[in-house]
Amino acid sequence: MENLKFIANKLYILDQTLLPNEEKWVEIQNKEQAYTAIKTLMVRGAPAIGIFAGYSMALFSKNKDIYELKKYLDSSRPTAVNLSWATKRIVNAFENGKSLIEEAVEIHNEDIKMCRKISEYGLSLLKDGDGILTHCNAGELATSKYGTGLGPLILGKEKGYNFHVFSDETRPLLQGARLTSYELEKAGIDVTLICDNMASLVMKKGMINAVLVGCDRVAANGDTANKIGTSGVAVLAKYYNIPFYVLGPYSTIDFSCKTGDDIEIEERSGEEIKQMYFEKPTALKNTKCFNPAFDVTDNSLITAIITDKGIIYPPFDVNLKKILND
DSSP: OOSEEEETTEEEEEOTTSTTTOOOEEEEOSHHHHHHHHHTTSSOSHHHHHHHHHHHHHHHOOGGGHHHHHHHHHTTSTTOHHHHHHHHHHHHHHHTTOOHHHHHHHHHHHHHHHHHHHHHHHHTTOOTTOEEEEOSOOSGGGSSSSOSSSHHHHHHHHTTOOOEEEEEOOTTTTHIIIIIHHHHHHTTOEEEEEOGGGHHHHHHTTOOSEEEEEOSEEETTSOEEEETTHHHHHHHHHHTTOOEEEEOOGGGEETTOOSGGGSOOOBOOTHHHHTTTOSSOSSOTTOOOOOBSEEEEOGGGOSEEEETTEEEOSOHHHHHHHHHHO
């Protein structure tokens, strides 16, 4: 399932804000549209944002204004480290006289290979027939192919595995409902949509064998920034002794960020809570809202971090660096 197309030097994205009811492709023609696409979640998911930013930098930079363009795009979603990683890579290509378009295409191709590796590592930890809980969306819509958190499930389906997936709806933007259940249905994978606050019950009933989630940033000590609500799922998994796996590219690890306390958490408009995806507002206009897009999952709650370089177990502050050199 594609979320982005680069055809004849033109960039198109599948507008994810309209899914699952409408599949609409939109051409991105300038830096302002690129910024808006990231900011408003038309394109989303750390790897997909990185790919999109690479193409946007290559298409819309004008010589030395590339540095200002990097700052501009980076500010659209400050928590997603893949965004700044990709824009920096295009800047480096510019400084070394390389083709920016070729570099963007390479970022895209590398992500496809990366997702396949993550999926293979993740699948090695699962068994045919397992019940899987997932939160938010970390599949092909959030990456290039297969996905991170959903990658083992999609690859497993190709290999004949049968999983029973429970997808948290993921308030307030409903990515689990609108995107994850949509992706898994399209892939022919058994999926049951549940409200976020039902996760404890399905765990208690023994219906969950593992939790798979994606991430947007990993601190040097293994704390991870995930979609809001993920840390609560991790606490439940710990209580019920269920493996909790975080899946993401190695590039998501930010060694300049020592702990989760150093991760900048994006706060979004309260209208997403009160009005978005509802026919009528669900609260009074003057009701105050607190709407962080992410929370931080403490490393003590994580069974393993699964990357394209391998499966990383605690102690994360040691093993995250060790695997880089292996």
